[in-house]
Amino acid sequence: MTTLSIADGAQWLRRFFRRNFKVGIAYVALLALLGVYAGLQPRLFTKLVITATANQGMALVLASMGQTAVVLTAGIDLSVGPIVSLSNTLASTLFPDSVPGVIGVVVLVLLVGALAGLINGLIVVYGRLQPIIVTLATASIYSGFALMLRPRPGGYVPLWYGDLLTRRVFDLIPTSLVLLAFVLIFIWAPFRRSRLGLAVYAVGSDERAAYMSGLNVNRAKVAAYVMAGFLAALAGLFLTAQTSSGDATIGAVYTLQSIGAVVLGGTSLFGGSGGVAGTIAGAFVIRIISSVLFFAGINPLSQPLFEGLVLLIAISLGAARTFTLRNRLETMR
Amino acid sequence: MQPLVEARDITKRYDGVVALDQASFRCQPGSIHALVGENGAGKSTLVKILSGVVIPDAGTINVRGRPVVIDSPIVATRLGIGAVFQELSLMPDLTVAENIFITNPPRTHLGLVDRKALYRRAKQFLAELGFQDVDPDALIGELPLAQRQLVEIAKALSRDPQVLILDEGTSALTMQEVHTVFEIMERLRAQNRSVIFISHRMDEVEEIADTITIFRDGRNVASFPAGTVGREEMVQMMIGRKLEQVFPPKRALPAHEVPLLVIEDLSWGDTLRNISFRLGEGEILGLGGLEGQGQRELLLALFGVLRNVRGRIYVNGEEKQITSPAAAASAGIRLALIPEDRKTEGLILPMPVKDNITLATLHQYARFGLMMHHQERAAVDRVIEQLRIKVPSPSVTVRSLSGGNQQKVVIAKWLLTQAQIYLLYDLTRGIDVGTKHEIYQLMRALADEGAGILFFSTDLSELVGLCDRVLVLYEGRISAELSGEALSEENLVATALGMKANGREESPVRRMA
Numbered sequence: 001m002t003t004l005s006i007a008d009g010a011q012w013l014r015r016f017f018r019r020n021f022k023v024g025i026a027y028v029a030l031l032a033l034l035g036v037y038a039g040l041q042p043r044l045f046t047k048l049v050i051t052a053t054a055n056q057g058m059a060l061v062l063a064s065m066g067q068t069a070v071v072l073t074a075g076i077d078l079s080v081g082p083i084v085s086l087s088n089t090l091a092s093t094l095f096p097d098s099v100p101g102v103i104g105v106v107v108l109v110l111l112v113g114a115l116a117g118l119i120n121g122l123i124v125v126y127g128r129l130q131p132i133i134v135t136l137a138t139a140s141i142y143s144g145f146a147l148m149l150r151p152r153p154g155g156y157v158p159l160w161y162g163d164l165l166t167r168r169v170f171d172l173i174p175t176s177l178v179l180l181a182f183v184l185i186f187i188w189a190p191f192r193r194s195r196l197g198l199a200v201y202a203v204g205s206d207e208r209a210a211y212m213s214g215l216n217v218n219r220a221k222v223a224a225y226v227m228a229g230f231l232a233a234l235a236g237l238f239l240t241a242q243t244s245s246g247d248a249t250i251g252a253v254y255t256l257q258s259i260g261a262v263v264l265g266g267t268s269l270f271g272g273s274g275g276v277a278g279t280i281a282g283a284f285v286i287r288i289i290s291s292v293l294f295f296a297g298i299n300p301l302s303q304p305l306f307e308g309l310v311l312l313i314a315i316s317l318g319a320a321r322t323f324t325l326r327n328r329l330e331t332m333r
Numbered sequence: 334m335q336p337l338v339e340a341r342d343i344t345k346r347y348d349g350v351v352a353l354d355q356a357s358f359r360c361q362p363g364s365i366h367a368l369v370g371e372n373g374a375g376k377s378t379l380v381k382i383l384s385g386v387v388i389p390d391a392g393t394i395n396v397r398g399r400p401v402v403i404d405s406p407i408v409a410t411r412l413g414i415g416a417v418f419q420e421l422s423l424m425p426d427l428t429v430a431e432n433i434f435i436t437n438p439p440r441t442h443l444g445l446v447d448r449k450a451l452y453r454r455a456k457q458f459l460a461e462l463g464f465q466d467v468d469p470d471a472l473i474g475e476l477p478l479a480q481r482q483l484v485e486i487a488k489a490l491s492r493d494p495q496v497l498i499l500d501e502g503t504s505a506l507t508m509q510e511v512h513t514v515f516e517i518m519e520r521l522r523a524q525n526r527s528v529i530f531i532s533h534r535m536d537e538v539e540e541i542a543d544t545i546t547i548f549r550d551g552r553n554v555a556s557f558p559a560g561t562v563g564r565e566e567m568v569q570m571m572i573g574r575k576l577e578q579v580f581p582p583k584r585a586l587p588a589h590e591v592p593l594l595v596i597e598d599l600s601w602g603d604t605l606r607n608i609s610f611r612l613g614e615g616e617i618l619g620l621g622g623l624e625g626q627g628q629r630e631l632l633l634a635l636f637g638v639l640r641n642v643r644g645r646i647y648v649n650g651e652e653k654q655i656t657s658p659a660a661a662a663s664a665g666i667r668l669a670l671i672p673e674d675r676k677t678e679g680l681i682l683p684m685p686v687k688d689n690i691t692l693a694t695l696h697q698y699a700r701f702g703l704m705m706h707h708q709e710r711a712a713v714d715r716v717i718e719q720l721r722i723k724v725p726s727p728s729v730t731v732r733s734l735s736g737g738n739q740q741k742v743v744i745a746k747w748l749l750t751q752a753q754i755y756l757l758y759d760l761t762r763g764i765d766v767g768t769k770h771e772i773y774q775l776m777r778a779l780a781d782e783g784a785g786i787l788f789f790s791t792d793l794s795e796l797v798g799l800c801d802r803v804l805v806l807y808e809g810r811i812s813a814e815l816s817g818e819a820l821s822e823e824n825l826v827a828t829a830l831g832m833k834a835n836g837r838e839e840s841p842v843r844r845m846a
Contacts, residue, residue: 015470019472190443190445193445193446193448194444194445194446195438195440195446197446198427198431198435198438198446199435201424201426201427202424202427202431202435204426205424205425205426205427206423206424206425209422209423209424210424210435211406212386212406212418212422213406213422213424213432213435213436213488214405214406214407214410214436215435215436272424272425272426272427273426327633327638327639327640
């Protein structure tokens with residue numbers, strides 16, 4: 001029996017829409033924002049502006065994907081921003097001119113990011129401490145390392161490295177989008193589709209039930225933090241290509257913006273539901289808002305005000321479900 | 334024959350309360366073994382120990398004659414013990430198929446979860462079990478309770494257990510679904526495996542079990558082949574003890590009672606169904622029945638915690654809308670709730686005793702928004718004295734007190750509000766006999782001063798000894814009202830299990846054919 005009847009199809013479709021409601025909202029918000037943007041900036045659909053827009057969002061997209069992994073376990077990672085900074089300062093300090101040398105440094109930086117995530121995960125799991133406070137502390141530590149490496153902005157980044165990542169493949173597709181596709185296919189999808197990925201969702205959905213089911217709860221949590229550290233380091237490497245220099249404070253905004261992107265993308269802060277599809281849209285929304293406000297001629301000083309308002313409205317739409325709860329105690333979990 | 338599972342002299346305490354007291358249990362291969370007893374008799378603790386969720390303080394466990402240590406659910410699975418608890422091991426955001434095969438999903442040659450095979454296998458497995466109505470692609474959170482229980486059962490069976498434990502695993506199922514599960518149990522028995530079955534439905538126990546073990550007060554008191562002992566006798570074995578607590582004398586019911594609280598047709602979802610009753614001035618009205626039959630929700634509904642409650646509530650003859658705990662405690666209504674979980678809902682543990690006591694009456698001690706500490710302190714001292722709360726000082730944190738004294742702090746808080754109606758949820762659970770005694774006296778004193786008390790308890794002797802009348806809830810309905818001579822532990826147990834209360838003349842003993 002493989003034939004799908006129309007009723008089955010309709011049911012499948014209804015279920016698809018219900019389950020992806022919040023992701024849908026994120027993409028609707030993104031499209032609306034792009035529509036406004038296109039009205040204000042007629043050159044949006046040129047290769048140059050498309051590439052610039054993609055590049056502008058990419059570091060946040062990568063960092064937010066990592067944040068998603070942690071939030072799915074019902075945790076939170078406040079050290080995402082500092083790991084971005086650490087990655088950027090480390091790369092700008094170590095980068096040589098030679099291609100093999102740069103590749104070596106890239107691998108090293110990614111390992112350092114994963115290690116930072118591993119430390120977060122191990123402390124959270126074996127210290128039995130709250131993720132928010134553990135990563136607040138390690139965030140400070142990782143920031144400290146970044147500042148020690150590079151007290152003042154500067155450093156060396158080969159020109160070709162920046163050109164390679166921020167331009168286009170075959171002068172057609174922005175390299176950043178190719179990089180994103182690569183990360184999705186070879187890093188996120190295998191993680192999500194593995195038993196470990198399933199365990200991450202299970203732990204976030206109900207940690208006690210996951211334990212009772214015989215899952216290794218600790219391993220799933222640690223894996224999520226490692227993923228966050230790794231992707232934050234990748235975000236830092238992309239940022240290094242964009243700015244062609246090192247700056248120990250460059251990642252600071254990424255912590256809160258990544259959390260914003262995750263929530264905007266429909267992943268529940270209570271864990272268990274959501275995913276990176278929504279996060280990607282969320283990250284682009286957050287990044288494009290500022291461009292739109294700029295082209296709308298809004299005073300740069302009042303930009304944070306409008307960014308905050310847009311974020312608040314978008315998140316409120318996703319939280320409407322609370323009004324359907326029938327036991328008031330359940331809204332207080 | 335060598336038992337499949339044997340537990341010997343198991344003892345387990347929780348915070349000083351003994352849940353199991355040198356209990357022993359053995360289960361033969363090829364048998365369906367029922368565990369019966371009152372709430373808190375220790376059945377659930379025993380099966381939690383066998384499935385690695387709870388670790389015993391003392392005692393030994395043998396599986397097929399070999400001593401084992403079951404310190405996690407993973408170990409239990411490996412030993413061939415699979416347990417079905419009420420909703421405990423399902424992840425609500427995952428699909429049915431993912432939940433069933435969570436630890437061992439089918440994989441592609443790349444080692445990733447093979448989603449197509451996962452759903453195919455889940456669909457096939459559910460159909461084999463006779464659960465074809467369950468959609469393997471549905472999220473657990475979207476399913477009604479009955480289907481979730483079926484998924485729990487399927488999940489346990491997917492690990493191919495030698496021993497299947499069902500702890501109230503059929504409580505939400507319809508008759509037909511229960512029979513599907515019974516067929517599975519019989520199949521397991523035919524394969525020389527065993528099933529440990531906990532149910533409060535005596536009909537089910539008598540129908541399916543071949544051995545019955547009765548638990549009481551943390552001990553196994555009797556084991557016998559099903560059908561050899563009558564129901565009446567089993568119920569007596571479950572209760573067993575004589576009334577130990579001394580209860581204050583009940584009041585003589587006045588002929589014309591003034592109703593304080595009148596409830597008409599109160600309903601909430603499927604949990605509360607057309608509840609109607611009246612609570613008189615000076616009356617202690619008991620709520621009986623097994624836990625989870627809607628008692629908690631009834632109290633929460635009256636206290637304004639639940640949304641979309643249908644029905645009418647009259648206080649002193651006036652219809653009232655109670656939409657929040659603040660409204661429930663307000664001047665015209667004056668309700669007080671002593672909640673189920675004193676540690677999370679009744680108290681703020683890290684705060685001092687005095688602040689906890691005055692939490693519900695802060696406005697009484699405030700002038701222009703500022704606290705008048707001497708007035709507050711006077712009230713605190715008075716109520717501590719009145720209830721004989723043992724504290725070194727009112728400034729110590731509530732956390733540092735014993736369970737009995739913590740409960741007194743909760744009572745003190747609501748006493749200060751001078752409520753006219755008290756809703757009490759299992760007030761004396763986990764409290765020593767001496768404190769219980771004081772609480773009983775206090776309750777009767779409050780009633781004598783004109784308060785009405787609605788009192789849910791899992792302790793039958795309390796309901797019998799303390800209450801003027803008892804309403805028994807079963808599946809969200811009032812299934813019986815007991816008072817006077819009919820208010821006995823036997824009748825409470827019988828009506829709680831959905832049977833009729835025994836009249837004197839009819840023969841109560843029914844044996845299996």
